[in-house]
Amino acid sequence: MGRSPCCEKVGLKRGRWTAEEDEILIKYIQSNGEGSWKSLPKNAGLLRCGKSCRLRWINYLRGDLKRGNITDEEDEMIVMLHKAFGNRWSMIASHLPGRTDNEIKNHWNSRLSRQTYRFFSNKNKTKTSLDIATLVDQKKRRGGRVSRNVAKKYNQNTRFSKNTMSTTKRSTTMDKQDDQNMSDCSNIVIKDTKESQVHDNINVTCEELELNWLEFQDDGLLDMDGFLQGEAIDSNVVSSMNDDDEIEQWLAEIEVENIKKNERSVDEKEDHERLSLNSLEVCYNESKWDMEFSFTGFDMCDEEDNMLVSLWEDSNYP
DNA sequence: AAGCTCATCAACCGCAGCCGT
């Protein structure tokens, strides 16, 4: 027995609301107040389902809504609140008077999240500087941009595989077409790890990691803001991260630090506990980029809103 | 000018939580 529909859909109108419908809804709510959404359409004489009425009212017709573009201040607020709350859009919206969760969600998906899609290129180790300021306002830019659909498509290729941890290796069986697709894409993608699994394997070895394919989870995203708010990134400097030997050494150090920081051995952990990389710090000291991971806590697999930032080589961008 | 791609926004869908019975 399937779930019963929220409303009787037969005969109900769908799609865009007309001005007449808006007027009817406004008048009804002004007279009778919000609530009782299920019975509202019938009482008001609207051929809409209750949920549709509620959404229309909350997202569009409510009198206290702020119109117009989201300001820079609101942008900053959203970014900060997203750090704190993740994708809890209603929570974020509650801190932004006149803005709805839907509006903020759309804004985030279409603009703010994209700031981290495009990042830096390093495969060719060419001396190209990337002005981060240009990442902020790309509204007019068309070419070379990664749409959500494209990003989603590529993300499907980058799910966690079982028996790896968050610094899992990229599938070596990925076919060349996928490789090509990915290299045509931006070199950073944010992906939701909700369906992903993070596993117990603390003993990640450098052999298990395909170099230049690194994934950072959750807090990594926060620290990316440091990049975004900073000055231009010289990809020639960043390219030092792609030195295989250096990265191997770097990862080996991570592993050692990881073991040090976690007093208990893997064997002592309960089944439900998971090890996860959840912090990435990036510092720039005069002439060198330093990156530091930390593993804090366990049970990360229970987190619903983990975000993962993936870097890969991009020979075409910028 | 036509066709294509993509960004944006509005709306829909399914699920989970709350609450009353």
Add this chain to the structure above:
DNA sequence: GACGGCTGCGGTTGATGAGCT
């Protein structure tokens, strides 16, 4: 505690228009 209805939330889809080739 079980059940069902209602509501709210977050993810996703679809329509539309603008920009690009």
